[in-house]
Amino acid sequence: MTGPVMNDLKPLKIHALALFASIALTACSGETAPASPPLEGAAIGGDFELVDENGDTVREADFAGQNRVVYFGYAFCPDVCPVDMQKLGQAMRVLEESDPALAERITPIFVSVDPARDTPEVLTQFTDSFHPRMVGLSGSRAAIDAAAERYGVYYQLGEDDGSGNYLVDHSNNAVLFGPEGEPLAILPLQDSPDAIAETLVRWAR
Template identity: 55%
Template sequence: MNTRLLALLAPLAVIACSPEAPPARPPLEGARIGAPFALTNQDGKPITDAAFAGKYRIMYFGYTFCPDVCPVDVQNIGAAMKLLDKSDPELAQRVVPIFVTIDPERDTPGVVKQFVSAFHPRMVGLTGSPEQIAKVAKDFAIYYKRGKGTPDGYMMDHSRQAYLMAPDGRPLALLPQEGPPQAIADEIKRWAK
């Protein structure tokens, strides 16, 4: 065979023999997670999911009186957003971290505002009536239940996940809850285009 022809065909042979990985698909693609919602923001104003249209959303459900897990998770989300602010400011501006309380009886707009402002300046806190919270929690497959205790000292049992949602509201991926904030930032970069 002609050496010149062999030199031209060799790269094609390597490409043809290398299995090409299929394009990555978001792990939650097609999942029935999320739906339109109407809640109250940290400033006491009504807000719907339409206010976040065109933005990637991190949806985290918890409560401000949580003694350990929620503050750590929200702190990690806020730290991941600060990493994105530095490494990819354009992408960071297209991501809205959202904290939704599952304890609306105690988590008034003012309480939620104080909580989210401690973690990231663009973090949005949402609350609502018990019925509104029950609906949004169900739509996002969030389990929660008031635990035993006194009226001022009860705990809330709840599932623990942070969803990355697409600009059109579709679910893309679960964000890692364990590990460093960089892992959250990396997962956002992986799926947010």
């Protein structure tokens, strides 16, 4: 190959080497485009009017500025709800150790679909046993149904055996919402508290 052609190719070669070096540095640094939250744009969430553990009316707007984890269940649940809330409470403690500022910006909310048995006193005892900042909410059947519909929750009361004992079939998703009430992600309650905490760190705002 003649000299002039070689000279013409030198700038291209230098440019290519610089480009590859740039790509390599980006790969090594782990820099990638930020992913969108899994539930971004999902049509779930919104306003509700429920009653808290003190008997006071609470609306969704009362949590403005806070990330919130919303879970629908019931305190008399024999297995699923206590296990899920135990994991969520443990995940919050993991986060309080690793990132206390972020933990302060997250409010776990347990909404009971069983107001007949889950009185404010019962809810207080239930939520406090898992985490001191977990908020228990319930309300009238109409208010619960309206909230369940907005949050995409299924539940069905079981047959009463005559003694006031019955089960409730329900979905058990813990959904993370952002400071403006925007849906962000479903927490992996089937995994370890550490994995749940990692999901909070990744998607909470």
